[in-house]
Every structure is written in structure tokens, then in C-alpha cells.
Amino acid sequence: MTTRHFLSLQDVSEIELKQLVARAIQLKDARRKGAEQAPLRGKVMAMIFEKSSTRTRVSFEAGMAQLGGSSIFLSPDDTQLGRGEPIEDSARIISSMVDVIMVRTFGHERLERFADYSSVPVINALTDSFHPCQLLADIQTYTEHRGSMEGIKVAWVGDGNNMCNSYINASALMDFQLSVACPVGYEPDQALLLENADRVTVTHDPSVAIENADLVVTDTWASMGQEEEKQQRIRSFSGFQVNETAMENAAKDALFMHCLPAYRGLEISDTMLESRWSVVWDEAENRLHAQKALLEFLFGPSSAVTE
Numbered sequence: 653m654t655t656r657h658f659l660s661l662q663d664v665s666e667i668e669l670k671q672l673v674a675r676a677i678q679l680k681d682a683r684r685k686g687a688e689q690a691p692l693r694g695k696v697m698a699m700i701f702e703k704s705s706t707r708t709r710v711s712f713e714a715g716m717a718q719l720g721g722s723s724i725f726l727s728p729d730d731t732q733l734g735r736g737e738p739i740e741d742s743a744r745i746i747s748s749m750v751d752v753i754m755v756r757t758f759g760h761e762r763l764e765r766f767a768d769y770s771s772v773p774v775i776n777a778l779t780d781s782f783h784p785c786q787l788l789a790d791i792q793t794y795t796e797h798r799g800s801m802e803g804i805k806v807a808w809v810g811d812g813n814n815m816c817n818s819y820i821n822a823s824a825l826m827d828f829q830l831s832v833a834c835p836v837g838y839e840p841d842q843a844l845l846l847e848n849a850d851r852v853t854v855t856h857d858p859s860v861a862i863e864n865a866d867l868v869v870t871d872t873w874a875s876m877g878q879e880e881e882k883q884q885r886i887r888s889f890s891g892f893q894v895n896e897t898a899m900e901n902a903a904k905d906a907l908f909m910h911c912l913p914a915y916r917g918l919e920i921s922d923t924m925l926e927s928r929w930s931v932v933w934d935e936a937e938n939r940l941h942a943q944k945a946l947l948e949f950l951f952g953p954s955s956a957v958t959e
């Protein structure tokens with residue numbers, strides 16, 4: 653049997669994605685009612701972090717514990733990965749000892765190589781190209797607040813980065829229109845844009861993207877690994893801040909999301925996260941529920957205990 657990985661949203665079908673989100677909502681409800689089950693008793697997850705994290709680490713580690721399993725945090729500082737042991741060797745060895753592995757790294761090809769040599773499911777916990785786990789939480793959050801995303805207009809304002817690329821993938825699976833507003837030179841992946849030309853458009857004017865949008869999303873202007881470009885990026889992205897004035901032109905009941913961490917005064921105004929449009933705290937919490945649904949899914953139907 654081939655090992656099922658989750659390296660991008662393209663690894664799940666439209667139906668599977670909808671089932672994952674529905675299951676995440678159920679798991680959230682079960683947790684609220686104190687009716688959780690422990691289907692992953694005895695299972696172990698390795699968590700490889702080559703970049704920093706708060707939400708991803710806490711949500712995966714807590715989620716695995718809540719499902720009855722356990723996890724091992726591995727960073728380059730205290731493993732041989734940081735001293736140059738090949739990714740292929742690491743993948744073979746770690747996967748021979750655990751049941752699932754999540755990886756946060758730089759180049760997406762590094763994750764793909766890891767998955768090629770892993771005998772257990774590998775989850776993308778963020779690469780320079782994609783952040784699919786965040787999209788599970790974002791889709792869950794929109795669904796909880798407004799129902800289906802089908803046919804809505806989503807505005808992505810800012811860098812054409814890993815989150816933006818994942819929104820492009822989501823637009824195909826959830827059937828929404830995506831308007832990306834970014835400065836010249838900061839466009840998302842060209843191949844993805846071409847593949848999704850029927851639903852994704854790029855503009856260099858944020859007001860065009862935000863006009864009548866049902867969901868407005870942004871992210872940091874300088875992602876992890878781009879620290880040295882930060883000052884240049886602050887100059888390039890001037891005019892791309894999402895703030896209350898800009899949001900007035902969105903649809904009447906529009907929502908605002910940000911994967912966090914956010915930089916107040918840069919990509920958002922000081923007050924945006926607390927504004928009437930913002931659902932960022934639900935979005936962050938939903939990382940927990942959505943990833944628990946993902947873990948159940950990757951372990952197969954036998955692990956899904958229905959309440």
C-alpha cells in the first residue's frame with residue numbers, strides 16, 4: 653500500500669477536504685463537551701522543525717496527546733539533521749520508529765525528498781512554497797462563520813507567498829474566486845496561477861481585490877528566511893496594509909483572516925485583529941481541531957471513533 657502524505661492541498665480530493673473540515677468541526681464540538689476519544693493510543697508523531705513555530709507546534713503536540721498518542725519535538729540544533737545528516741537517511745530512520753512525521757522546513761523539494769524516503773505519512777507543517785495545514789483551519793473557520801465557500805470572492809492582499817499559493821490550491825478544491833493583490837515582483841507561483849487561471853486573478857491594486865470580497869486574508873510581508881529583505885519589503889509593500897478603511901469596501905459581512913504571527917502597523921493596522929471583521933482567534937484555535945481531523949484521516953478509517 654502506498655503511504656499517504658499531506659504535502660500540499662493537492663494531496664486531497666475536494667470530497668476528502670470537505671470531510672476533513674466536517675470532522676474538524678465535530679472534534680471541536682466533542683472537545684467542548686468533554687466527549688473526546690483516544691483513537692491514536694500508542695501512536696507516535698515526530699515533529700521536525702527547521703523553522704520557528706508557536707501555533708503549529710502547540711496544536712500538533714496537544715492534538716496528538718488529545719487523540720491518545722504522543723509526539724517528539726526535533727530541531728536541527730539537537731539532532732544530526734543540523735549537522736548535515738542527509739534528509740533521505742533521516743527519513744528512513746525516523747519513519748522506522750514512529751507512525752507519522754510532520755516537517756516544517758525551507759525548500760519544498762526538501763520535504764518531498766523526505767516524504768519519498770519515509771515509510772509513514774509525512775505532513776507539511778510549512779515550507780517556503782505551501783502551508784496546507786493553515787488552510788484546513790482557515791476553511792473550517794469560514795465554514796463555521798458563514799457556511800460554504802463555494803462561489804465566494806476571497807481577497808489575498810500582500811506577498812504571493814506559501815500561504816497565498818495554498819489559497820490558490822484551496823480555490824480549486826472549494827470552488828471560490830481568488831483575487832490576489834501584491835506589489836510587482838511579489839506574485840505567487842506562476843505555474844499555479846496558470847493552472848487556476850479560471851478562478852485566480854492578480855492585481856497590483858489592493859482596493860480591486862478587496863472590493864466586495866467575502867473574505868480578506870493577509871500575512872507577514874517578510875516570511876521566515878526573508879529576514880534580511882525585511883526593510884526592502886516594508887518599502888515595496890507600502891499601500892498594501894489591510895486596515896479598517898480598506899475593509900469598508902469589502903462585502904457587508906466580510907471576514908478577515910491572518911495565519912499569524914501578525915505585525916501590527918505593517919501588513920495590518922494596530923487594531924485590525926480586534927476589529928469586527930476579524931476571526932483570527934478562531935482561526936488559530938482551529939489549527940488544533942483541523943489537524944486532529946488530518947491525523948485521524950492519515951491513520952485511516954479505523955482510527956475515526958464516532959461519538
Ligand code: CP
Pocket residue numbers: 704705706707708709778786911912913
Ligand atoms: N500560523 C502558523 O503556522 O503559526 P506558527 O508559525 O506559530 O506555527
Ligand code: NVA
Pocket residue numbers: 778783813814815871872874875876911912913
Ligand atoms: N508566510 C509566513 C507564514 C508563517 C506562519 C512564513 O512563512 O513565515
